[in-house]
Amino acid sequence: MRDAIVVRGGWDGHVPVQATELFIPFLRDRGFAVExxxxxxxxxxxxxxAAADLVVQCWSIGTITDAQADGxxxxxxxxxxxxGWHGGIVGAFHHTTYHQLTGGVFVHHPPGFVHHELTVAPDRADHxxxxxxxxxxxxxxxxxxxxDPLNDVLATVTFDTEPADGAGAASGTPWRRAVTFPAVWTRNWGAGRVFVSTVGHKLDDFDVPEVRAITERGLLWAAR
Structure with a gap:
């Protein structure tokens, strides 16, 4: 039996308890003891x-000590x-060691929920x-x-430009052209594997079968 640790807390807006409870039964069904x-x-x-094969973290807008980040x-x-997923992993802590570990940090999102598309990177379609x-x-x-450019980017999202309104107001997206950002990536950190998905603000995001599958597969991929 493999061993998994789930670490959850921080800002309640990302429902860390309910979100992690979606995946604990999956891990147990795959032969993990979960703490x-x-x-x-x-x-x-x-x-x-050291005894754990996997740490799953869902902790947003928190503070991590040097000792905790280093450990x-x-x-x-x-x-x-x-x-981990969404703010529970890339919106968690402002700490250099932690950012180096995860390979990314959340900076901004447009207000509210927006329709957009998650696109698998063509050269990673067999991952x-x-x-x-x-x-x-x-x-x-x-x-x-x-x-981090060393991430293995598996899927992306694109921020499109928005034209000025009829009154000549500035666009809500100041970029002069569409820009594409990593949304799902993996990376190696020494002998360990790291999986990050930026999707998962709300519980029903995981009702999308592809999002659920990517997240579950990512947990298994990262495990020792």
Missing amino acids: VHSDLDVYTDAARL LAEAVRAGTGFA PVVAGIGPVRLHTEKYWVLT
């Missing part, structure tokens, strides 16, 4: 992290997998996390992120 933590202290428990990063470097998944129609937050 849940509602604080970050486990990140300083080197022996516990998590070192565990992943040694082989423990790390995975086990996104294999067989075509364009995915979404109505949720669209994340503007800063990311």
Whole structure:
């Protein structure tokens, strides 16, 4: 039996308890013993992290100490997998070591929920996390992120330009052309694997079969 740690908390707007409960039964069905933590202290428990094959984090708008960030990063470097979605992983903490681990950080999203498309990168269409998944129609937050070029980008979203209104008001998107951002990526951190998806602000995002599949596959891919 493999071992997974779920770390959840922070801002309630990302419903960390309810969101992680969607995936705990899946992990158990795949042979993981699952232990849940509602604080970050486990990140300083080197022996516990070393025994884990996977850490799933859903913790938004929080503060992580140097000791906690270093402990998590070192565990992943040694082989423990790390995975999460949306603000629970890229909107979690402002900390350099943590950002280096995840390979990205949330910066902005347009107000409210917007219709947009998640597009699998053509050169990654055979990756086990996104294999067989075509364009995915979404109505949720669209994340503007800063990311590490060393990420293996599996899927993207595009921010289109918007014309000025009839009164000549400035566009709501100041870019002079459409810009495309990573939305799903994987990366290696030492011997460990990291999976990130920016989709998952609300529970019904995971009712979209492709989103659910990408997330579940990503958890399994990241696990030792």
